[in-house]
Amino acid sequence: MTARALTRLLSLGLLVGLVGCTSFYEITIETPIQPKLDVSPFSRVLVAGFIAGGTEDVDANLETVRLLRSQLRTKSGLKVIEADVVPLAELAAEQVKDAGTSTDTTPAAQDGAVRQDSGSKQEAAAKQDAAPKQDAAAKQEPGLPKHIKDQKDLQAYEHIFADANFWKKLGEEYQNPLIVTGTILFTPHARSGFVQREQEQYDAFGRRSVVPVRTYMERKGFILNPKFVFIDGRTGTPLYSETFREEILYNPQQNTPALSSYFELMDRIIPNFLSTLSSQKVRGTRILLK
Amino acid sequence: MARVIALACVVLALSATTALADLRSQARQEVEFGITVAQKGLWREALYRWEKAAELDPKYAAAYNNLAIAYEHEGNLEKARQAYEKALELDPDNTFIRQNYEYFKEINDRASPHKTP
Numbered sequence: 378m379t380a381r382a383l384t385r386l387l388s389l390g391l392l393v394g395l396v397g398c399t400s401f402y403e404i405t406i407e408t409p410i411q412p413k414l415d416v417s418p419f420s421r422v423l424v425a426g427f428i429a430g431g432t433e434d435v436d437a438n439l440e441t442v443r444l445l446r447s448q449l450r451t452k453s454g455l456k457v458i459e460a461d462v463v464p465l466a467e468l469a470a471e472q473v474k475d476a477g478t479s480t481d482t483t484p485a486a487q488d489g490a491v492r493q494d495s496g497s498k499q500e501a502a503a504k505q506d507a508a509p510k511q512d513a514a515a516k517q518e519p520g521l522p523k524h525i526k527d528q529k530d531l532q533a534y535e536h537i538f539a540d541a542n543f544w545k546k547l548g549e550e551y552q553n554p555l556i557v558t559g560t561i562l563f564t565p566h567a568r569s570g571f572v573q574r575e576q577e578q579y580d581a582f583g584r585r586s587v588v589p590v591r592t593y594m595e596r597k598g599f600i601l602n603p604k605f606v607f608i609d610g611r612t613g614t615p616l617y618s619e620t621f622r623e624e625i626l627y628n629p630q631q632n633t634p635a636l637s638s639y640f641e642l643m644d645r646i647i648p649n650f651l652s653t654l655s656s657q658k659v660r661g662t663r664i665l666l667k
Numbered sequence: 668m669a670r671v672i673a674l675a676c677v678v679l680a681l682s683a684t685t686a687l688a689d690l691r692s693q694a695r696q697e698v699e700f701g702i703t704v705a706q707k708g709l710w711r712e713a714l715y716r717w718e719k720a721a722e723l724d725p726k727y728a729a730a731y732n733n734l735a736i737a738y739e740h741e742g743n744l745e746k747a748r749q750a751y752e753k754a755l756e757l758d759p760d761n762t763f764i765r766q767n768y769e770y771f772k773e774i775n776d777r778a779s780p781h782k783t784p
Contacts, residue, residue: 400729401763402702409742410778652777659774663736664763665702666729667695 400667407658414607414617414653421554422455422654423610425547426463428534430525431564432599434635438462441561441603441643448647449557453655458551465558469537470521528602531560538606541613548610555654556608559618561601563639568626569595598626599635601642605650619653621646694724701733710740728758732767744775 416422424445429437442462450457522530537543544556576590604620623642627633651657701716714737720730735750751768758764 402706404705404736406736406740408739408744408774410774411742413778649777659777661770661774663739663767663770664732665705665736666732666761666763667698667702 402665402667403662404665405660405662407660410652410657410659412653412655413619416453416455416555416654419553419555419610420456421458421552422449422453422557423458423460423547423551423554424449424557425460426465427559427561427603428466428469428525428531428537429561429563430527430531431562432635435563435639437561437563437639438465440636440639444640444643444647445557445650448651449654452651455555455654458554460551463547463558465537466525466534468543469534472537472540472543473521525562527564528562531562535560538608538615538618543613544608544610545613548608548613551610553611555616556610557605558608559604559606561603563602563635563642564600565597565635566600566624566626567595567597569593572596595629596626597629598624598633599638599642600624601639601646603643603646605653607653617653619649621649690723691727694720694727694730697723698727698730698733701737705733705737710737713737714741726757728754728761728764731757732761732764735771736767739771739774744771744778747771748775 424442427438427441429441431437439462446457446459449455521533525531525534538558548554548556570593571591572594573589573591575587578586578588580586601623602621604618606618607616608614609616623645625638625642648657648659697716697720701713701720704710704716705713714734717730717734717737720727721734724730731750731754735747735754738744738747738750748771751764751771754764755761755768
């Protein structure tokens with residue numbers, strides 16, 4: 378018996394031994410997740426509209442409404458109401474205008490504020506008071522910045538979610554549905570730092586290998602920051618709200634349109650959004666042990 | 668007299684060891700059968716078998732790991748968490764159990780209501 382044959386025999390023996398001793402098995406499971414919100418009192422859902430800010434390359438209000446409606450149509454048991462998208466930012470600005478000063482509107486809004494948001498609402502109110510001094514654009518619409526560029530600007534508009542009368546009226550118009558609304562901030566973002574990437578290398582014999590290398594890189598992309606607010610259309614009161622944050626960065630050579638990035642980021646958030654309203658099954662693999 | 672007592676002790680220890688080994692062997696059989704049926708999609712039967720295995724041998728980490736997976740599949744996340752934690756308590760260095768638990772925690776975070784601060 379040659380040395381090579383002996384090696385093969387030993388390898389085979391080792392393999393057989395390993396297979397025989399296998400004490401773990403990979404298995405696919407589907408975990409059912411119960412919805413976070415009890416939607417049983419509702420048979421219909423109205424995705425009303427969003428207060429959107431950030432880049433002007435994407436109409437985040439319109440795109441979010443379209444996307445959520447189409448997702449809810451196929452992945453929830455609720456009937457999706459097709460209606461015009463509510464221009465929430467304009468309405469919020471009008472409310473402030475009608476009230477005369479921003480301080481007149483905010484305390485009332487605070488009373489019925491989203492339960493879990495009371496802290497941030499107060500902050501928003503404080504910012505709203507301070508906004509006319511800081512923002513030149515706000516001179517036209519007291520208390521509200523004209524262009525929503527960041528979270529601070531957005532918070533100044535959030536009093537509308539606590540306006541129970543407004544939502545109740547909207548609910549009555551559409552036979553008391555569950556109302557989905559909120560804010561969407563979609564902003565360009567750049568970050569520089571070390572990035573690990575794989576690089577091909579060839580040795581003296583022409584053999585290829587891939588090695589990880591760390592490179593300093595300036596990358597650009599987007600941050601998507603949606604806040605979904607669920608409102609009871611029968612009473613106009615907020616039931617639940619949830620905030621998400623997703624970001625994406627591209628290499629400088631890549632020229633990805635803002636809309637593609639928006640959909641890519643929303644794709645990551647949608648399962649979480651849906652799990653608020655309907656039970657979901659999450660697929661995964663686990664290891665069974667002997 | 669002392670010899671007799673010593674002999675009795677040895678006999679007792681031996682029989683206890685044998686009984687323990689027998690229980691572990693039975694538990695192992697239950698675990699193996701559970702794996703076979705789980706692979707065929709019969710999760711309820713698998714759950715029953717692994718529960719039995721954990722009862723027979725409460726120090727059998729694999730039984731708790733598999734039990735946790737079955738609970739996850741059933742959507743009983745609280746029981747799954749308890750079973751994973753027990754499995755890790757019994758075998759803290761087992762990377763498979765740790766990996767399963769990490770995946771489970773991801774799902775559990777998604778399932779639990781996370782309201783805006």
